Amino acid sequence: MAQVVSDTVRQYVKELKERGAIKTRQVECAFLRVERHKLVEWVYLKDDKGEFECEGWRLAKRKFDPRKPDLELLKIIYSMRPLSTRVNPPSSSSEPTLVANMLELLELKKGMNVLEIGAGTGYNAALMQEIVGSSGHITTIDIQDDVVEQTRRLLQASGYAEIEVIATDGAEGFPENAPYDRVIATVGCPDVSPRWAEQLGSNGFMLIPLQHGAEGFNPLVHIWKEEERLLGKFVGLSGFMSIQGKLGIEQKPSFEDIARICSRKPKAVHPLPDIFKEIAESWENKGRSEFISFLPFMGIVGDKKALSFNPPSFWDGEKGAAIVAQDGVALYGDESLLDDLKSLGELWERFGRPGFLAWHLEFLPRHRAGEIPEGERTWVIERRFFREIARLA
Numbered sequence: 083m084a085q086v087v088s089d090t091v092r093q094y095v096k097e098l099k100e101r102g103a104i105k106t107r108q109v110e111c112a113f114l115r116v117e118r119h120k121l122v123e124w125v126y127l128k129d130d131k132g133e134f135e136c137e138g139w140r141l142a143k144r145k146f147d148p149r150k151p152d153l154e155l156l157k158i159i160y161s162m163r164p165l166s167t168r169v170n171p172p173s174s175s176s177e178p179t180l181v182a183n184m185l186e187l188l189e190l191k192k193g194m195n196v197l198e199i200g201a202g203t204g205y206n207a208a209l210m211q212e213i214v215g216s217s218g219h220i221t222t223i224d225i226q227d228d229v230v231e232q233t234r235r236l237l238q239a240s241g242y243a244e245i246e247v248i249a250t251d252g253a254e255g256f257p258e259n260a261p262y263d264r265v266i267a268t269v270g271c272p273d274v275s276p277r278w279a280e281q282l283g284s285n286g287f288m289l290i291p292l293q294h295g296a297e298g299f300n301p302l303v304h305i306w307k308e309e310e311r312l313l314g315k316f317v318g319l320s321g322f323m324s325i326q327g328k329l330g331i332e333q334k335p336s337f338e339d340i341a342r343i344c345s346r347k348p349k350a351v352h353p354l355p356d357i358f359k360e361i362a363e364s365w366e367n368k369g370r371s372e373f374i375s376f377l378p379f380m381g382i383v384g385d386k387k388a389l390s391f392n393p394p395s396f397w398d399g400e401k402g403a404a405i406v407a408q409d410g411v412a413l414y415g416d417e418s419l420l421d422d423l424k425s426l427g428e429l430w431e432r433f434g435r436p437g438f439l440a441w442h443l444e445f446l447p448r449h450r451a452g453e454i455p456e457g458e459r460t461w462v463i464e465r466r467f468f469r470e471i472a473r474l475a
């Protein structure tokens with residue numbers, strides 16, 4: 083069995099490298115060392131006949147014994163899929179390509195002190211512990227007590243007893259172990275918590291999946307301090323479940339709304355406006371550059387109307403939704419959505435197709451944000467604690 087597990091892990095790591103998710107030797111070594119299957123006791127698999135429902139999907143529960151691994155489940159655990167490990171409220175071990183991407187973006191070094199919001203199975207915490215080594219420290223928080231109990235136990239059994247797994251609302255951070263070199267959230271956040279900013283060391287940074295539209299539309303934002311200011315830039319995309327507790331909000335549209343829309347037959351399918359032909363094609367092509375560049379634009383300039391990124395789609399609470407596919411725009415609502423989408427594409431063109439790095443973000447505490455800045459290339463997103471100012475270079 084040990085040989086089967088080790089071959090399976092090697093194949094899994096090889097695939098993560100081939101997909102470009104693992105880039106550095108240190109992240110590769112961490113993925114080779116941490117055994118994901120030892121942090122799982124059961125999984126929920128998509129199954130139309132399953133008795134559970136979560137985020138618009140039907141799921142069936144399958145027990146897993148890490149000491150006597152079922153080979154079929156072992157294969158699933160070392161596939162590129164996220165693993166659903168709790169429902170209502172949900173928890174999971176995230177998609178491995180996303181976990182690897184975020185680890186690369188974190189630029190961890192030996193001895194660093196890291197805070198993670200969203201412990202889940204503890205897989206990411208164990209990977210980070212491997213990289214920061216015995217001189218570093220990982221504190222990971224989860225809001226679900228039973229998740230914390232299981233994760234603490236399984237991390238200990240897997241040789242990661244030094245990781246501190248805390249049961250509390252991650253919105254408060256964990257001041258006892260601050261200042262942190264890195265703060266990472268592995269859950270979708272509708273805002274940045276002021277506590278994370280306070281607990282971040284002056285040379286550190288945060289990596290936050292920050293919602294810019296519908297539930298699950300969470301571009302990854304790298305946020306750092308510059309004197310008194312909190313600045314940010316987009317560094318990637320992600321599609322996490324949403325945070326619960328103090329930072330939680332009512333989601334519009336929610337995962338359930340999105341699943342409901344996509345399961346219906348569209349009212350009409352219209353030919354793609356020219357600008358979207360390239361966007362749709364680039365989704366199919368490897369680079370995906372046009373498509374990826376358009377997304378933050380849609381989330382910020384489109385008044386948070388990004389619905390999801392796979393496929394790119396546009397939502398209006400009153401009018402309905404429009405989904406961009408290779409063969410056309412599927413309309414689930416008012417015809418005028420097509421014009422709205424077209425105007426947004428034209429505006430993106432007029433601004434020179436800005437990509438991720440063209441955006442300069444600043445987070446001003448709402449209580450002392452002052453006047454709302456104006457400018458042809460400046461947009462404002464009001465969040466609960468912060469006013470996000472997004473400027474195009």
Ligand SMILES: C[S@@+](CC[C@H](N)C(=O)[O-])C[C@H]1O[C@@H](n2cnc3c(N)ncnc32)[C@H](O)[C@@H]1O
Pocket residue numbers: 171172173174175176199200201202203204205206207223224225226229250251252253268269322323324325326327328329
């Ligand atoms: C996608 S999972 C995290 C995956 C995890 N990092 C791993 O490696 O398996 C998201 C987790 O965030 C937790 N969560 C949701 N709201 C939270 C909050 N306010 N504070 C801390 N954890 C929270 C959920 O309970 C869930 O376990």
